[in-house]
Amino acid sequence: MAEHGAPESSGAGAMDAYSRTVTSVAAEITPSVASLRTRGAWGEAKGSAVVFTADGFMLTNAHVLGGSRGGTAYFADGTSAEMSLVGADPLSDLAVVRADGQTPKPVELGDSDELVVGQLVVAVGNPLGLTGSVTAGVVSGLGRSMPSGGGHAARMIEDVIQTDAALNPGNSGGALADARGVVVGINTAVAGIGVGLAIPINSTTRRIIYSLMRTGRVRRAYLGLVTTPAPLPEELARRIDQRTGLRVVDVVRRSPADRAGLHAGDLVLTAAGEPVRNAQGLQRLMFAEAIGKPLQITVTRNGAMVDVIAEPTELQDAAA
Secondary structure (H helix, E strand, C coil), rough: HHHHHHHHHHHHHHHHHHHHHHHHHHHHHHHEEEEEEEEEEEEEEEEEEEEEECCCCEECCCHHHHCCCEEEECCCCCCCEEEEEEEEEEEEEEEEEEEEEECCCCECCCCHHHHHCCEEEEEEEEECCCCCEEEEEEEEEEEEEEECCCCCCCCCEEEEEEECCCCCCCCCCCCEEEECEEEEEEEEEEEECCCEEEEEEEEEHHHHHHHHHHHCCCCCEEEEEEEEECCCHHHHHHHHHCCEEEEEEEECCCCCCHHHHEEEECCEEEECCECCCCCHHHHHCCCCHHCCCEEEEEEEEEEEEEEEECEEEEECCCCC
C-alpha cells in the first residue's frame, strides 16, 4: 500500500507546484494587462495591451489598432484610461500606445532567446471580452514564421514563439510570461485549434519598440528573403564552429537579395562577418543604418561556400 501511495503523493505535489507557479504569474501579470477597446472606421475592436513603463506606455499588436488612433484601456482593478497611438509597425505586428492617466505597475520585459521548447509559459489577456483570463501551456516551437499584415506584398514575421496555451480573439496584444512572471512575448494570433503564436521580446523587437516610442515608426532595410532555421552539415558545422544557419525558402523577384544572386536553397552562414544562427541574426542588421550599404553574406550552396554582396534598400511601406 505504501508503494502505491508514494507516487500519488508525488503527483499531487507536482500538480501543487505547477498550480502555484501559474497562480503566482497570474497575480503578478494580470493587473498590468489592459482590455483595449479601440475606435476606428470599422467600428469598435477589442484586444489586450501590456503596461511596460511607469509612465503609461503599453505594448500591443498593430492589428489590434486596425488603423485606429485611440480608444480606452480597462484594467483588472476596475480603473480605465483613455489611450492614444504612439506608433505601429505592421511588419512586426507590434504597436505602442500611451494611457492618459494612472496605470498599474509595469511588467518586466525579458529575453525570449533564453526560452527552450517544453518550457512553461502563461498567457494573460482578454479573450472574447473576458477580462483578465489566464491560460498556461508550454513553448511548442521557436523560430516559427507567420505572414505579416504590413504593406502590399506578402512578408513574414520571423522568430515567432509557438505555444499551446489556449488563445482566442481578444488575447491579441496580451502578455506571454515565463515561470518567473517575466514577459517574453506578445500574443498575436491563433494558428489553429490549441496553437497560439507570440511575437518574441528580444534585442530586435526592443529596437522596434524604442523606435516606435521615439519616432512613431521603424525605418527598415530590405533584402527580400524568406528563411527558416536549419542545421548545418556536420562536417561544415565542425569546421566553422556553428551548428545552425538560415535556409533560404524564397527570394523576392527583383529584390536586393535577387540582384545579389541569392537563391532558394542557399544556407546563410554569416552576414556582415557575423554568424547567422537564427532569424534574429539577420533581422538585427535590417535597420536604418544598413540601407544603401554593401552587406556581405556568406552562404553554402551545393557544398561550396559562396560570398555575395547585397545592398539593402529602404522598406518603403514599413509604416503602412
